[in-house]
Amino acid sequence: AQSVTQPDIHITVSEGASLELRCNYSYGATPYLFWYVQSPGQGLQLLLKYFSGDTLVQGIKGFEAEFKRSQSSFNLRKPSVHWSDAAEYFCAVGPGSARQLTFGSGTQLTVLP
């Protein structure tokens, strides 16, 4: 069975600081990996996705993520956080299309001024 673990329930960073959100997955085949962001009262917005090829993927809003097969990880990074990045972030793994995505339990990001 596929699963996603986001070990950090809540992370607090100062504006301008760098950010790394951790994601570990378990999947029996080649994983298709996603990062979504959810602001209060909003739906999920896709930040980036990995299907194949270059293991460092670039997304929207200055985010990037690196796929490391040996570590079963897909960590999200941003070099300089903005106050508007405060939200909840979800990592997800799927079988190759958007159906049956398995999400992690999320990491709540707080940004201090």
Add this chain to the structure above:
Amino acid sequence: DTGVSQDPRHKITKRGQNVTFRCDPISEHNRLYWYRQTLGQGPEFLTYFQNEAQLEKSRLLSDRFSAERPKGSFSTLEIQRTEQGDSAMYLCASSLAPAGDWGTEAFFGQGTRLTVV
């Protein structure tokens, strides 16, 4: 707005009542998904449609839940005899699935928050 639209945004109902939610996907998208998100958790897959055909259902979708997409456009999710455990955010998403069925991105709506009292 050409995104995924869900109605209502909020619903409060008494235990035992039936509720129905509607989802309007992005117009050219052939796939539509329903997910459920409880407080402090990530979304959990419920079911999905390819055009009007319901192709997969999660074990989370009990007999009290039914989803339809009659004309391959909008979809409804009905919960009969609601229970307090049904309280959650119900999210709808849509995607355009190519023949090869990979690499598709799901676009999510803002969700319907159900509270069963």
